[in-house]
Amino acid sequence: MNYNVRDEVKGMAKYVAGKPIAEVKRELGIDKVVKLASNENPLGCSKKVKEVIMELLGEVNMYPDATSYEFKECLSTKLNITRDMIFCGAGSDSLINVLCTVVLDKGDESLMPEITFPRYESNTLLMGATPVKIPLKNNYLDLEAMVDAITDKTKIIWFCNPNNPTGSMFTAKEFNNIIDKIPREVLIVMDEAYGEYVTSDEYPDSLELLKKYRNIIILRTFSKAYGLASLRFGYGIAREELVDYLNRVINAFDTNLFAQKSAVEALKDEEFLAQVKAFNEEERDYLTSQFEKMKLEYVPSQANFLMVNVRGDDKSIHEYLLQRGYIIRPGFLLDMPGWLRVSIGTKEENREFCKLLGEAIEERDSK
Numbered sequence: 001m002n003y004n005v006r007d008e009v010k011g012m013a014k015y016v017a018g019k020p021i022a023e024v025k026r027e028l029g030i031d032k033v034v035k036l037a038s039n040e041n042p043l044g045c046s047k048k049v050k051e052v053i054m055e056l057l058g059e060v061n062m063y064p065d066a067t068s069y070e071f072k073e074c075l076s077t078k079l080n081i082t083r084d085m086i087f088c089g090a091g092s093d094s095l096i097n098v099l100c101t102v103v104l105d106k107g108d109e110s111l112m113p114e115i116t117f118p119r120y121e122s123n124t125l126l127m128g129a130t131p132v133k134i135p136l137k138n139n140y141l142d143l144e145a146m147v148d149a150i151t152d153k154t155k156i157i158w159f160c161n162p163n164n165p166t167g168s169m170f171t172a173k174e175f176n177n178i179i180d181k182i183p184r185e186v187l188i189v190m191d192e193a194y195g196e197y198v199t200s201d202e203y204p205d206s207l208e209l210l211k212k213y214r215n216i217i218i219l220r221t222f223s224k225a226y227g228l229a230s231l232r233f234g235y236g237i238a239r240e241e242l243v244d245y246l247n248r249v250i251n252a253f254d255t256n257l258f259a260q261k262s263a264v265e266a267l268k269d270e271e272f273l274a275q276v277k278a279f280n281e282e283e284r285d286y287l288t289s290q291f292e293k294m295k296l297e298y299v300p301s302q303a304n305f306l307m308v309n310v311r312g313d314d315k316s317i318h319e320y321l322l323q324r325g326y327i328i329r330p331g332f333l334l335d336m337p338g339w340l341r342v343s344i345g346t347k348e349e350n351r352e353f354c355k356l357l358g359e360a361i362e363e364r365d366s367k
């Protein structure tokens, strides 16, 4: 029985998410499991978000506001843009899917770095379009090579900044050097899922660019720095005309009541966000200093995770850590064999991780 399944779906690979804590506990029969595999926020979320969630429990029988009015009102005031420039979805994952549905046809190309967030590729394939993947240059996006690969079939060009899984960032200056080479008909996606963590003052100001370039779409999420991954809330910012098309396709109730109200509270709690950013920077520095001590190469990161070179087989390192309750993302799953990606955890978790990493490498190399 083939259920008339479309060829594009048959050919799709399943997304391999970071292993959930409960699954590892079940499989290994251990109580303490630490997940440093999905770039979640070790500090949790704002207290104000928790309070608002409790207040909403009596309203679960009602559909949420399909327009996310309150969130859009809050964000548009904060960023000095119009409400109609904002679209919301169940995580930026959902927005990526909608964007591909709106823009891509069979035969079209969508252009992306070879190693980046895998949903750009899977959603391109789902639409019957062709992903064109440009190798990284020394673990950074090769912006020049990306624009050189544009053809008259290119409909979308994806820029993940900082890039997942490398954490590397391209600068405003680097981007300004290439942006005018991108035809106005090609959609430029600026995926800023980790933008809140950036401490460099050379980060491109994509909102400013959007004023000049009508083909830019900025994607952001509450899953990372705001600590609301489970609630599923992401937003995009683009010109009103494009947002109008996206709103025609997205599920009417893609974002739920808890997500919408939590996002509003999270946006208001600037103090929590500042704490998250400062903590992340401090711990990112700690981890890199440890990697240096261990003489391990790493990619300089502007995000809440680090890519580190474990000088050889990463599967056995992953396994060693897993057996001791530490879930990380091995490089072989990210097309970077020999590396691993670790999300920044609590202070205690980061210290324990470094200790285990040293032991794991020593054990592997002693065999």
Ligand SMILES: Cc1ncc(COP(=O)(O)O)c(C=O)c1O
Residues within 6 Å of the ligand: 038, 039, 090, 091, 092, 093, 094, 117, 160, 163, 164, 191, 193, 194, 220, 221, 222, 223, 229, 233, 234
């Ligand atoms: C670069 C990037 N974009 C988008 C997403 C999707 O995030 P969410 O759907 O939780 O908003 C992720 C998640 O890991 C990501 O790394």
